[in-house]
Structure formats: C-alpha cells, structure tokens
Amino acid sequence: MTDLIKIDNLVKYFDIGRDQRVHAVDHVSLEIGEREIVGLVGESGSGKSTLGKAVVGLHDKTGGTVTFKGKEMPARYAPADFQAHATDMQMIFQDPYSSLNPRMTVGEIIGEGLKLHRGLGNSAVRDSVASWLERVGLQADHMSRYPHEFSGGQRQRIGIARALILEPEFVVCDEPISALDVSVQAQVINLLDELKESMGLTLLFIAHDLSMVRYVSDRMAVMYLGSLVEVGRANEVFFEPKHPYTKILVGSNPEPDPRHERHRASTTIQGEIPSPVNVPEGCRFANRCPEVMDRCRSETPQLIPVNDVTEEHPREVACHLFSRD
Amino acid sequence: MAEPILSVNDLAVEFDTYGGTVQAVRGVSFDVQPGETLAIVGESGCGKSVTVQSIMGLTPMPPGRITSGNALLNGVDILGRKTINGEDIRGDKIGMIFQDPMTSLNPTMNIGSQIAETLIVHRGYSKKQAFARAVELLDMSKIPEAEKRAKQYPFEFSGGMLQRAMIAMAIACEPEILIADEPTTALDVTIQAQILDLLNDLQRENGMSIILITHDLGVVARMAQEVLVMYAGQVVERGSVDDIFYRPGHPYNLGLHAAMPTNDPEAESRLTPIDGSPPDLFHPPAGCGYCARCPYSMQVCIDTPPPTYTLSEGHEAACWLHHESNTQVVPEIHHAGEAVND
Incomplete structure (x- = not known):
C-alpha cells in the first residue's frame, strides 16, 4: 500500500492580535495510505477540523507540507489551485444545515462542481446529478427542491453527493454524523462504506464518537491541543490505549451496556483542555495527566514507534513513558 | 414498589x-x-x-x-x-x-x-x-x-x-x-x-x-x-435498564441497538440502520407510529394502534408482536413469560 496523502509537520496558527496566536495545529505528521480510512478523534478545540481543512486547502498552512500522490500541494490555495485540485480531494461538512446554500436547488448544489470542473452541459449535468441522487438514496426528482425541504440525514446525503460527484480520490469527512440521530447515523455510515468500496475512496474521518470511529476506521489518530498523541490500528488504539490521554478518552466513552457500565471504574479526568493560545511547555497533557513525570513539564515528547517498526504504519505514541532513553 | x-x-x-x-x-x-x-x-x-x-x-x-x-x-x-x-x-x-x-x-x-x-x-x-x-x-x-x-x-x-x-x-x-x-x-x-x-x-x-x-x-x-x-409522540416500551438493553420488547428499541457499533472487535458485522424517517405528526398514522419503518410490520399494525403488553413485572411494550394470536417469530424480541437470564 502506498501513501496517498502525506502530511508532514503541518502547522496552522491563527493570529489573534497583540503577539498572541492560537496554536490550532502544531507540527502534525500523518500518512494516509491508498483506500485507507483514518479516523481522527479528540476533544473540541483539539484542532481536528482545522487539520482537516488545512489538508484540503480551506485553511492556508502556516508551515509544513501536504503531499498528494507525491506532489506537494500549495501552502496557500489560489482560486486556480482549488480548480486544479477539486477533482483530487473534497470535503464533507459537519453541519448539514449551514453547509448547503439555501437559495440554490439541490440540483444546482450537487451539479455545480461538474459544471465548473468538468465543463459539462446542462443536460449531462442533470443526468449525472439524477444518478448520484439515487446512488445516495434520494430520488432524481428531488433535484428541483431546496435544502430546507429535507431532513438532516437527507441533507447529509446531499452533502455527500456534492463531494463525491467529481469522483475525488481523497475525502475529508468532518464529523459527518454528529448532527444526526442514531438510527440515521447508521444509514450515512453504511452509505459512505458502500461508496468507499465502489469508488476506492481514501478517507480522513473526523469525529468525537470513539465507538463509531473505531467501527469505521482502519487506523485511528488521537489529537490533543493541536498535536497527535497516538496513532495506530483502530482496534489496538481503542482496546489497548497506550497514551494516558487516550486511556482517559476511551474510559470516558459510555458504552451502551448497563452491566459493563455498572462495573466500570471511574476514569474521570480533572480539569479541561487548556487554551491553545498559551500552550504549556513540555507535554501539552502534563497538567491533566495522572502519570505525569518531571521531564514531561520541560521536554516535548515526539511521536515514536512503540511496536513492530518494520510495519508500514507502526503504532506511535508521543509520551515519555514510552521513550527508550 | x-x-x-x-x-x-x-x-x-x-x-x-x-x-x-x-x-x-x-x-x-x-x-x-x-x-x-x-x-x-x-x-x-x-x-x-x-x-x-x-x-x-x-x-x-x-x-x-x-x-x-x-x-x-x-x-x-x-x-x-x-x-x-x-x-x-x-x-x-x-x-x-x-x-x-x-x-x-x-x-x-x-x-x-x-x-x-x-x-x-x-x-x-x-x-x-x-x-x-x-x-x-x-x-x-x-x-x-x-x-x-x-x-x-x-x-x-x-x-x-x-x-x-x-x-x-x-x-x-x-x-x-x-x-x-x-x-x-x-x-x-x-x-x-x-x-x-x-x-x-x-x-x-x-x-x-x-x-x-x-x-x-x-x-x-x-x-x-x-x-x-418514545417514538412519534408515544411510549413504545418501558422497563428497567436491563430489560431495555438485554430483553428488547419493541422493534424500535431493537433497531436502535442494531444501528450502533458494538464495542466488540470480533463482531465486524455491518450496522443495521433503521430505514426511512419518523412519521409526520400533523397526520399521525392510524395504527402503530413505527409501522412504516418496522421490518416486522403486519396489516394490523397499519390499521390499529397496538395495546401495551406487559412482558414481565415493570416491563411493557406497545407492539402487536406480543398479541397471543401472532405467529411471526422474531428471535431478538423478548416475549412475555420468557426466562430472564441475568
């Protein structure tokens, strides 16, 4: 398996005046193999959405690079760059209510990309939109309706059709199901799964629902305050977390199993995620970590492989507990 | 009590x-x-x-x-x-x-x-x-x-x-x-x-x-x-938390559980979504509110709202599957008088 996307030391800061900056994404490196689904989890404010947007070019990069099929993507997208890369990578957004233009019909929303990037005529666009509406479980005659006439789950299907109609190879899904009811979440997940199989998609799946991310993803990356703390196979990270933060995250996740919940030891973490403006020195998790050591407060731990390093994507943890020196 | x-x-x-x-x-x-x-x-x-x-x-x-x-x-x-x-x-x-x-x-x-x-x-x-x-x-x-x-x-x-x-x-x-x-x-x-x-x-x-x-x-x-x-403005099932999770008595409750990923690495089965969407409460259906999405729905479900059946002490479900003349067997659904294994 070759890497489709290579994120190398990606940095995104937001200047908020008077020499203050939000360290939203701070030196993140991550490879995503072809046809792989990588789940990205973390609390709100950890920078997962910013990372996703920076990868597809919706945010300018402060530093670092994103390489797509060995070709480096621009640090700052010009309109022509979006034009050039729209057929390579696309994004599905979290909120199916605010991410669809209420003044455009569903047909215009889904077909816009085809017109702009493939230069197809009206009737060809219409045919393609009709077939995509059916592919995502809607009906061809929905194309003349407006977004407000649809439920949340249906709107998310419209968002999926819009992103996939250009047949991109790589799609960032930014919390595609968190605004939906449980019964509808499964509909959308299964749809994504089918399309992934039939189109050979590669996905970066951002979510905060750990059980769902484990279910969907091949590998899982855990983000805390702008940095990755753990990367590995989804099942391994979920069932045998190594980083203290991952342990707490997994332990906080309530499982739909009353017997298990009754016997669960409380793993509640004290305090909240610190402000990304004044990032603490050393390990970013040190002030909340139950296993904190002296060196954690001064030395920043790097992601290092903790198991079989001959594997293409080894399990990596950024924690001094696993340092070899 | x-x-x-x-x-x-x-x-x-x-x-x-x-x-x-x-x-x-x-x-x-x-x-x-x-x-x-x-x-x-x-x-x-x-x-x-x-x-x-x-x-x-x-x-x-x-x-x-x-x-x-x-x-x-x-x-x-x-x-x-x-x-x-x-x-x-x-x-x-x-x-x-x-x-x-x-x-x-x-x-x-x-x-x-x-x-x-x-x-x-x-x-x-x-x-x-x-x-x-x-x-x-x-x-x-x-x-x-x-x-x-x-x-x-x-x-x-x-x-x-x-x-x-x-x-x-x-x-x-x-x-x-x-x-x-x-x-x-x-x-x-x-x-x-x-x-x-x-x-x-x-x-x-x-x-x-x-x-x-x-x-x-x-x-x-x-x-x-x-x-x-609750479903479509009505109570479809009530019971202790163990009843609801381990002995579901209503297809909607069963469907909710099947739609969620289990935390079991071996069970890599696909999620089973509940197809469709809830009914329009401007014109609530004549029969059971869930019948349009229910995989087990029968003619009676469309025509007549189901009564509430008591499955065990404190566990009730409003579903025609529990009627004595129902012959449709749904193994996952818990029926009245079935053994409780805790």
Whole structure:
C-alpha cells in the first residue's frame, strides 16, 4: 500500500492580535495510505477540523507540507489551485444545515462542481446529478427542491453527493454524523462504506464518537491541543490505549451496556483542555495527566514507534513513558 | 414498589402551526420513583422534550395545548399550575437543566447572582445570604475557586463549567426532581463523564429523582435505572435498564441497538440502520407510529394502534408482536413469560 496523502509537520496558527496566536495545529505528521480510512478523534478545540481543512486547502498552512500522490500541494490555495485540485480531494461538512446554500436547488448544489470542473452541459449535468441522487438514496426528482425541504440525514446525503460527484480520490469527512440521530447515523455510515468500496475512496474521518470511529476506521489518530498523541490500528488504539490521554478518552466513552457500565471504574479526568493560545511547555497533557513525570513539564515528547517498526504504519505514541532513553 | 413521586398519565400535547396542528405528544404515561433516574430516549422530534416541558409549564400556550392527561406530583395534579399549597413548582419542587447552557444563562449577570436570584425568589433570602449560598452551591457542583467564579460572567466559563453552574442553580432549592434535558449533548466525552459523575454524586447525597432526556444509549446505560422509549409522540416500551438493553420488547428499541457499533472487535458485522424517517405528526398514522419503518410490520399494525403488553413485572411494550394470536417469530424480541437470564 502506498501513501496517498502525506502530511508532514503541518502547522496552522491563527493570529489573534497583540503577539498572541492560537496554536490550532502544531507540527502534525500523518500518512494516509491508498483506500485507507483514518479516523481522527479528540476533544473540541483539539484542532481536528482545522487539520482537516488545512489538508484540503480551506485553511492556508502556516508551515509544513501536504503531499498528494507525491506532489506537494500549495501552502496557500489560489482560486486556480482549488480548480486544479477539486477533482483530487473534497470535503464533507459537519453541519448539514449551514453547509448547503439555501437559495440554490439541490440540483444546482450537487451539479455545480461538474459544471465548473468538468465543463459539462446542462443536460449531462442533470443526468449525472439524477444518478448520484439515487446512488445516495434520494430520488432524481428531488433535484428541483431546496435544502430546507429535507431532513438532516437527507441533507447529509446531499452533502455527500456534492463531494463525491467529481469522483475525488481523497475525502475529508468532518464529523459527518454528529448532527444526526442514531438510527440515521447508521444509514450515512453504511452509505459512505458502500461508496468507499465502489469508488476506492481514501478517507480522513473526523469525529468525537470513539465507538463509531473505531467501527469505521482502519487506523485511528488521537489529537490533543493541536498535536497527535497516538496513532495506530483502530482496534489496538481503542482496546489497548497506550497514551494516558487516550486511556482517559476511551474510559470516558459510555458504552451502551448497563452491566459493563455498572462495573466500570471511574476514569474521570480533572480539569479541561487548556487554551491553545498559551500552550504549556513540555507535554501539552502534563497538567491533566495522572502519570505525569518531571521531564514531561520541560521536554516535548515526539511521536515514536512503540511496536513492530518494520510495519508500514507502526503504532506511535508521543509520551515519555514510552521513550527508550 | 414505593409510591411514585411523579406520576404522569395519558398526557397529550398539541401545537397549532401555520401548517396545521402537530400532535407532539400522544398519550404518554410514566412514573418516577423517589431517588431513581428515569431516562427518556428517542430521536429528535419524538416528543421527549415537549413531555417534560409541559409538566414544568414551560410549553408556550398558545400555540401549545394540553388536550388530556394529568401529572401528579405526590398525588397533586400540577399540569397548568404554578404552585401547590403556595409553593412554586418550577425551580422549587422540580429543577431543570438544559442542553445548551450558553444560551440558557443571562449573559449580563454574573453567575453567582443568577443562582442567588432563585433563592431570593423562592426562599426569600436576602441578597447577601443568597449569594453566599450560591458560592456553596457552586462548590458543591465542584467548580474550583467558587468564590472567584461566582463573580464572573457566563462568557468567562467553558461549556462544562456552565453546565455545572446550571446544575448548581437547579439544585439551589433542593428540588425533589431534577429534569436534565440532554445535559451533555453539547459536551466532549471527558467533560460528559465529569457531569454525569456529578449528577450521580448529587443524587446519592440529596436523594432526588432525575428525569434524564437523551438520545445517547451509552449515557442511559451509565445513568438510568428505568428507561422510557418514545417514538412519534408515544411510549413504545418501558422497563428497567436491563430489560431495555438485554430483553428488547419493541422493534424500535431493537433497531436502535442494531444501528450502533458494538464495542466488540470480533463482531465486524455491518450496522443495521433503521430505514426511512419518523412519521409526520400533523397526520399521525392510524395504527402503530413505527409501522412504516418496522421490518416486522403486519396489516394490523397499519390499521390499529397496538395495546401495551406487559412482558414481565415493570416491563411493557406497545407492539402487536406480543398479541397471543401472532405467529411471526422474531428471535431478538423478548416475549412475555420468557426466562430472564441475568
């Protein structure tokens, strides 16, 4: 398996005046193999959405690079760059209510990309939109309706059709199901799964629902305050977390199993995620970590492989507990 | 079983809108036992919030209208009333916390004064007394540096801290029942775990009952003793938390579980979604509300609303599959008289 996307030391800061900056994404490196689904989890404010947007070019990069099929993507997208890369990578957004233009019909929303990037005529666009509406479980005659006439789950299907109609190879899904009811979440997940199989998609799946991310993803990356703390196979990270933060995250996740919940030891973490403006020195998790050591407060731990390093994507943890020196 | 502290019987609520009349709640009954947590589960629009808001007198009327039913708090009907024996119901007997603490608090008042206001209104405390008590309550809700925080404004609080402040406000008058409407939906899992632990601790200390509205079955498993499953404005199943999770009696409850990933690395089966969407409550279906999405629906489900069948003590389901002449066997559905293996 070759890497489709290579994120190398990606940095995104937001200047908020008077020499203050939000360290939203701070030196993140991550490879995503072809046809792989990588789940990205973390609390709100950890920078997962910013990372996703920076990868597809919706945010300018402060530093670092994103390489797509060995070709480096621009640090700052010009309109022509979006034009050039729209057929390579696309994004599905979290909120199916605010991410669809209420003044455009569903047909215009889904077909816009085809017109702009493939230069197809009206009737060809219409045919393609009709077939995509059916592919995502809607009906061809929905194309003349407006977004407000649809439920949340249906709107998310419209968002999926819009992103996939250009047949991109790589799609960032930014919390595609968190605004939906449980019964509808499964509909959308299964749809994504089918399309992934039939189109050979590669996905970066951002979510905060750990059980769902484990279910969907091949590998899982855990983000805390702008940095990755753990990367590995989804099942391994979920069932045998190594980083203290991952342990707490997994332990906080309530499982739909009353017997298990009754016997669960409380793993509640004290305090909240610190402000990304004044990032603490050393390990970013040190002030909340139950296993904190002296060196954690001064030395920043790097992601290092903790198991079989001959594997293409080894399990990596950024924690001094696993340092070899 | 002890006398229930709150007993809601056959509650029905309608709303007049431009599009017609929405029958949001269609005959809901349930009991809340003292010191227990009752979870109400269901998808958006199933009437769970309207049910508790009507009990609290928070439904705007008009356009809302309570068309039938009563809600007995210690035997006295509180529907449409603000006081019993001169004591306020809202805020005093029943406290409530909401999904979005950011928009539920007054942005122009400091947190301490907002909590103190409750005590001044309901308990007749002086301003100074009330503020001192507010600081104690913030401390009880495990807000660090309560004294300093009480003087701060909502924008200076994070989401988790605001929800703690809301809880402090809700428990200020030591209510007998705390209604928590999706209290952790807007929070991260780590903060959610903190808030759920806090609610459990407070319940243990004060012995209050909690009505927890949520759509997260994980939260239900962690918190509830009793569960009410609602669909399309009606109760489709009720029972102990073990009944609901391990012995589902209604296809909707079964479907909800099948739609969620199990935390079992071996079971890599696909999720089974519930196809379709809930019915239009402008024109509720004549029969069972769930029949259009139910994989086991029969002709009778379309024509006639199902009666409620008792499957075991305290476990009821409204589904025709439990009728004695039904021959359709659904192995996952628990029937009356079946052995209970715990």
